[in-house]
Amino acid sequence: MNSPLHLYKAEFFKTLGHSVRLAILDALREGPLSVTELQAVIQTEQSILSQHLAKLRAMKFVSSRREKTTIYYHVHDREVYQFLDLAKNIYVRQLQQSQEMLNELIP
């Protein structure tokens, strides 16, 4: 039950369980961006962005390369986006279900 693999899987999903980290992955959909560019897209503090990038790096969702003083991040495994899209199908249906319940409560 609490085998290392189960715990690892949980870490995998936990890593995705933050709006800033999801926004980072979304921003990198069309290709690499530098930290400064990411900061502009996602409106967030430098150090906070860096901390979240560290988590995504640790879990290998992103990798980075340096070009002079600029660091570019990208998502190497394109299947991550297939996965995120499939997730979207599911949570859209889950939201619709909640909506239907609401409609029954407040017709």
Add this chain to the structure above:
Amino acid sequence: MNSPLHLYKAEFFKTLGHSVRLAILDALREGPLSVTELQAVIQTEQSILSQHLAKLRAMKFVSSRREKTTIYYHVHDREVYQFLDLAKNIYVRQLQQSQEMLNELIP
């Protein structure tokens, strides 16, 4: 950035970010199980199991029906398993990547 939708998506993944909750979904793969049956499969305390079931219910990953005093849980959206399998592909690759790095460090 911190729009309600972004936050909702994050909640979706957070809900999956716990080994007990992943084990519950795994156990329900072949069909419905009662709480007592789940308790036997996943070796965990009654109240803990119940609390995790509550989170999965809140996020509509599972639903339940009562039959006399027994409550059966099941996963209504089968695409959840497609999704979990796709996740597995990804984290297996991520683990392999870590393995390769280790091999370079300790040949």
Add this chain to the structure above:
DNA sequence: TATGTATATTTGAATATTCTAATATAAGAA
């Protein structure tokens, strides 16, 4: 070498999640 720019790391406080233990509820049986 000193300065500036880009990014990362560290530390502690604030916040959120999980666990444990106790209690509550719901339904059937005696």
Add this chain to the structure above:
DNA sequence: TTCTTATATTAGAATATTCAAATATACATA
């Protein structure tokens, strides 16, 4: 009605995560 079984909820302590601020590092250039 009382007891038992199955499950849920609550409250508070333990633990983990996040954020903000300060500091560190890495590189380029003057």
